[in-house]
Amino acid sequence: MTHTFFTLQQNVYKADHEPITVEDVNENNVSSPALRRLISSAPGASVGVAAAYRADCSLSTLAFATLTRALVIHFFAANKQNPQQQRKNGQEQQPLVSRGRILIQDQILCDTGIKLYGYRIDRIALALFRDFSLRINGAVDVLSVATSNRRSLQAIMNTLGGEVLLQKDNVKTLFAHREGEATSKDVALQAWAACRATTLEDMTLRFAAISRIDTKTMPDIHLSALSKISRDAEILESLKPTKVINNVKADFNSKKGNVNLECTRFSTRIMKSKTQVIHIETLDGDKRSTITGRAGQISGKQAHINVQGVVNASGKVLSVTTVGKEDLTAAESDREDVVLKALQGTITLTEHPFFCSIWAPSLNIPWPPLDAPTASFVYYPTGQLNHSQYTAVERIISQANRDRVLLIQGPPGTGKTTVIAASVNSMINTGPMERTVWLVAQSNVAVKNIAEKLDKVGFRDFKLLVSKDFHYDWHEHLYERLEHCFIRSDYFGGGPVAVSRLLINEHTDKHTRVILCTLSMLSNPRIEEFTRQVPVQTVIFDEASQIEVGDYLPLLHRFQHSLQKMVFIGDDKQLAPFGQDDIGQLRSVFEFPHLRKRAQFLDTQCKLASRLHPLIVSILSSRPHANRHWQLYFPACIQSQVDDRARHH
Known part of the structure; x- marks a missing residue:
């Protein structure tokens, strides 16, 4: 495609509108x-602004529109580069800017006389920077006026003026593309x-109250971090399946317009959703039929x-x-919302020292006093x-600024959980009475x-x-010995x-200062009273290599004043x-060189040494460079036997 024109008739609004003349070009023909x-x-x-994306979530197409014209621009895919060549001075290099892209930026994206409006324009702004080194000025994310979930169909219809003005099915189809x-x-x-929504009288005032997005004035280091956080989230979301086979028992019953099913597998359980549809294929004698519905009440394994239509409950x-x-x-x-607000x-x-310690260490933001x-x-x-x-425990309980963000790295069997237990014991029993500890991991099992x-x-305090979704009816047996807490x-x-009553230790009648939960639990809106009474001060993340670094963003923002x-x-x-x-490009904190170089290593094996084969011990004992640095690259469980064998050679 080089340069074409076509006419488009809108089918979003019920009212008639003029045809739209669309100019369709690739970036070289802008x-x-x-x-x-x-x-x-x-x-x-x-x-108005809209975008389309490739399967890898990079921006492929950008459209600008007025009430009568539209310009659709197709961008070439970025060249695949060696990831090692994409970094310079610790920062990702931005792609070169072509002549067409410069025209787009100068004459429309950053023209202060033009007002840009778009759906999820935060994603568009970051994709423009990440994929093409382009900036945007004075852009309005129209979904920010929505009071409901900004990803929902209802939010889109509200920003278009309301369902009464719209052809709902067409709106749903238009904005549902993967x-x-x-x-x-x-x-x-x-x-x-x-663009059409901006001409509606009741929407004009609402759009005017929205803070505009201006990446033209934002430093590269900030945009690089935000665009990486946003892109990784988009890619992870794109991996979510659009169809899931739910494992259920064959027997079912129906009552008052509901079909009641019992799920048999937690990972494929039916979940409540306003957007998903449930298809139930049944067999009654020789007759197959399909029942369609939506998940209503979910209680443990039971899904209503x-x-x-009418359901035959005998099948x-x-x-x-x-x-x-x-x-x-x-x-x-929460993660998406923090990026949008930024x-x-x-x-x-x-301005947040913890954010800068991870994503922008060169800014050297001072630590607030403890x-x-x-x-x-x-x-x-x-x-x-x-x-x-x-x-490791000394550094965890330390209040020195150099240890405010700390990595503890250790191979299997080096006693990482013991370090956590000792650290909690130390902080609660010897530290100030005001100090609180939150122990967090990605999974409920961890x-x-x-x-x-x-x-x-x-330690039971x-x-x-x-x-409840994880525990009730599914995993109650895992928590039998932990009922006291x-x-x-x-x-x-x-x-x-x-x-406050829930936080009382039944053995000591004291208010606990240690809370354990998953990272996602910290985004639960109903957790606020817990974090008020037990402020999120020291947070220890176990199995941190499994946590994508962008997942910390909601915590960093929500608890910035207590962390x-x-x-x-x-x-x-x-x-x-x-x-x-x-x-292949997701990062945990262990992939950040400036954090990793300050990590504390657990280098002594606490388990499994007795199970090591003597031949392995003999081979490694004979190596003259068996030292503390070397043992990081081999299973640490060999070291005690290696050292013992080496003393006899």
């Missing part, structure tokens, strides 16, 4: 006359719809499906399929610590393992927050007094963040 033709047709200099599926017609019509279920991508989790929504300038992440500067000392009465464990370790060493999410709320220390414990040689096998 010209000043084409841009002027578009801009001269803009009423009040308002221009990456790589949108056509020139689609993006042109999306951009036109954004609101269905259309058997052959299969159940959930169609449609699952909704964003609370944590995913682009709109309502928050400034580069509320309780009293030092703790190592206290672990129920066990012994080897030298590397002792040093959090449970920490709780069991604390319980095993005799903690509370464990667990999602267990708080399920359906008991959240009830006000300060109710939460004092972050400790990441794990081993990057073990499991990587979810999605790494598919994407």
Whole structure:
């Protein structure tokens, strides 16, 4: 494609509108006359913007539209480069800017006389920077006026003026395209719809109140971090399936327009969603039929499906399929919201020392003073610590600025969970009474393992927050020995007094200062009273190599005023963040060189040494360079036997 024209008739609004003349070009054929033709047709200099993306979530097409014209620009895919060549001075290099791209930026994206409006324009702004080194000025994310989930169909219709004005099915189809599926017609019509919404009287005032996105004035280091965080989230979301086979029992019953099913597998359970549809294939005698509905009430394994039509309850279920991508989790929504606010300038992440310590270390943001500067000392009465464990605990309980963001790295069997237990013991029993500790991991099972370790060493002054969806009917057996500290999410709320009672240790009648939960739990809106009574000060993340670094963003923003220390414990040689096998570019904190070089290594094996084959010990004992640095590259469990054998050679 080089340069074509076609006419488009809108089908978004019920009312008739003039045909839209669409100019379709690739980036090399962008010209000043084409841009002027578009801009001269803009009423009040308002221009709608929309984008389409490739399967890898890079931006492929950009559309600008007025009420009567649209310009659709197709960009060439970025050249695949060696990842090692994409970095310079620790920062990713930006792609070269072509003549066509310069015209787009100068004459429309950054023209202060033009007002740009678009759906999810935060994603567009970051993709323009990440993929093409282009900036944008004064752009309005129209979805920011929505009071409901900004990803929902309802939010889109609200920003277009309301359902009464719209052809709902057409709106749903227009905005439902996955990456790589949108056509020139689609993006042109999306951009036109954004422009049309600005002419509605009741929407004009609402759009005027939205903070504009201006990446032209933002430093590269800030945009590089935000664009990476945003892109990784988009890629992870693109990996979510649009169809899931749900494992259920064959028997079912129906009552009052509901089909009641019992799920048999947690990972494929039916989940409540406003966007997904449930297809139930049944067999009654020789007759097959399909029932369609949506998940209503979910209670443990029991799923109540609101269905259309009459259901014959005498049949058997052959299969159940959930169609449609699952909704964003609370944590995913929070992450997207923080990025949007940073682009709109309502928050400034580069003023947050923890954000800068991870993503922008060159800014050297000073640390705020600690509320309780009293030092703790190592206290672990129920066990012994080897030298590397002792040093790790010292740095975890330290309040020195150099240890405010700390990595503890250790291969399997080096006692990482013991380090956590000793650190908690030390901070609570020897530190200031105001100090609090949150122990966090990606999975419920990892959090449970920490709780069991604390319980095993005799430390029971903690509370464990667990999602009802995970616990009830599915994993209750995992928590039998932890009933003394267990708080399920359906008991959240009830006000300060109710939460205070939940936080009382039944053995000591004291208010606990240690809480365990998953990282996603910290985005639960009902956790607020817990974090008010037990502020999020010191956070220790276990199995941190499994956590994609962007997942920390909601925590960093939400608890910026109380957060004092972050400790990441794990081993990057073990499991990587979810999605790494598919994407290959996800990072945990262990992939940041400036953090890794200050890491504390656990270099002594605490388990499995007796099971090592003598031949392996003999071979490694004979090597003259068997030293502390070398043992990081081999299983640490050999070291005690290697050292013992070496003493006899």
